[in-house]
Amino acid sequence: MYRNFDELLAQIRSSADKKRVAVAAAHDHEVLECAVMAKREKIAEFILIGKEKETREILTVLGENPDDWKIMDEPSDAKAARTAVSLAHSGQADALMKGLLHTSVFLKALFDKEYGLIPAGSLVSQITVSEFPSQNRLVLITDCAVNVAPEYGDKVKIIKNAVSLAHRLGMDCPRVACITPVEVVNPKMPSTIDAAMLSKAGERGQISGCVIDGPLTLDNALSVEAAQTKHISGSVAGNADILLIPDLCAGNVLDKALRYFAQLKTGSAVVGANVPIIMTSRSDSAINKLHAVALSVI
């Protein structure tokens, strides 16, 4: 189990088999900065798809020899996205990264049925992985960026996606906390209804590979003391590995708080497709972008 991003990066660095990330519309300073860092740190190899001339110029500015990179000239954003997706489809790329193109153009190629990257019945969701220094471990928080107002069925899929990443991070049976504003069932608060249903579905084996509990407030989920004060027992309270956040408002605020108030090291993963997706935000720090690449290749 990785306790922090440095441990995760060290493990990936030591692996002989480097994963290949196909970047759609790679001709962007920030995107290439991240790729250069990841390559130098031996985290991943890259296939850069986009405007070749600009890509080579930026690589040179970043102190790289462009001839050391695999570059595919494709000036059209839509075609660059399709090329990246087809490389993933044919097994020539292990992960996809969004470069300098509109999210909608990137997603259109990703969801194109021709390539079948989205399995039937699956849901694409986002996970923020954050270091939790006071307990020296990683915590997964989902969904902070993609699903606006997930319903019960969506939440089941969001949990499954997160459990899958947690397993890859070495958590054998991750503890999932369904986060709500109160720790009791309240029919007027839909998030507490979903939490009760998800807990029971976990007990009944409808969601496997994890232990689920909720409704739990964030402090109940992360602090054993706070959970004891409220007389909440069970293995999840105080020790949650995965925090299921009820909606995007709450997820986004929490995600941002971790970086701007707590200044924690985080990484973002987009999961649910047949290959991991890297979609970083321009305002992410370089190191958090590197963590996103690491999460996609682990």
Next chain:
Amino acid sequence: MYRNFDELLAQIRSSADKKRVAVAAAHDHEVLECAVMAKREKIAEFILIGKEKETREILTVLGENPDDWKIMDEPSDAKAARTAVSLAHSGQADALMKGLLHTSVFLKALFDKEYGLIPAGSLVSQITVSEFPSQNRLVLITDCAVNVAPEYGDKVKIIKNAVSLAHRLGMDCPRVACITPVEVVNPKMPSTIDAAMLSKAGERGQISGCVIDGPLTLDNALSVEAAQTKHISGSVAGNADILLIPDLCAGNVLDKALRYFAQLKTGSAVVGANVPIIMTSRSDSAINKLHAVALSVI
């Protein structure tokens, strides 16, 4: 303007005029611990209403001479709450504090029209005040505990309540950020609609004593860099004093994240009544409870 809680506590300590806090159902170890600390720190005086014998015993355990305290024997929770409220109504107490009784019993007395503590048209709301160390200042976050799903009109009142506290904290014209998951207007995300309306209402003078901007994500609101990356101008972006959170799910998660991930010093205020209300949670640390008292008497 107070940059942190220590400055706030120092100012209150130096004031000759000590405010009187009436505590309803004071016979509780944690509540009295907070009162003892506040009295020793010269933050406030207290009127302890509740079971007198138990109250005196706990005070003794806490190293106090019960005779130094104003105690009113009232074993009934409902009557203790009514007594506290009537003291505030008659001007004999400056603030109210909830002790060991059900919130509903406490609120029933507070909202009793006989005492008129809730002005017509006003809304009771909660504000978390947090230190923001990287900018060496205080930030107000509202509502993290009381209003579940405030509508536009409620949000106007929540902002007014927060602006009033901000003024008392020395912020002449606080900058209010309406927090949303995206920084653009999106008719499918109601929080962005409210944010646009609140911004414009601020410009038109319908909400005064502050500057309002939104929709803004948390990072746009608190980081000048993040705001610049998104090309957001204006005086609020990156420098928000007040964060209006769209609903309780998001507010509660943010409030808890500040304490459990960021381990920041915070204090909670319940405002909108004619007197400040102190309602701390059992899981609050002693120092954060002291901050709540300080916020009620400033």
